[in-house]
Amino acid sequence: MTTRRCPDCGVTMEEMELRTEDGFTLNLVTNEPKPGVLGGLGLKEKLKPVTVVCPECGLIRQYAEE
Ligand SMILES: [Zn+2]
Secondary structure, three states, rough: OOOOOOOOOOOOEEOOOOOOOOOEEEEEEEEOOOHHHHOOOOOOEEEEEEEEEEOOOOOOEEEEOO
């Protein structure tokens, strides 16, 4: 498991699940080919973004992962 660190505080960010009020998880959907990171993850697929939160400053970051 990859450890994410807050760019401001340098502490380990905690992985959390981002949901709507109805309890649905959010999906990241890719539509067209793009070079770089997203292209390598598989096109036109639903990706579940990984959400991490900094316990110090509250920064939220999301990463597109398979
Ligand atoms: Zn922070």
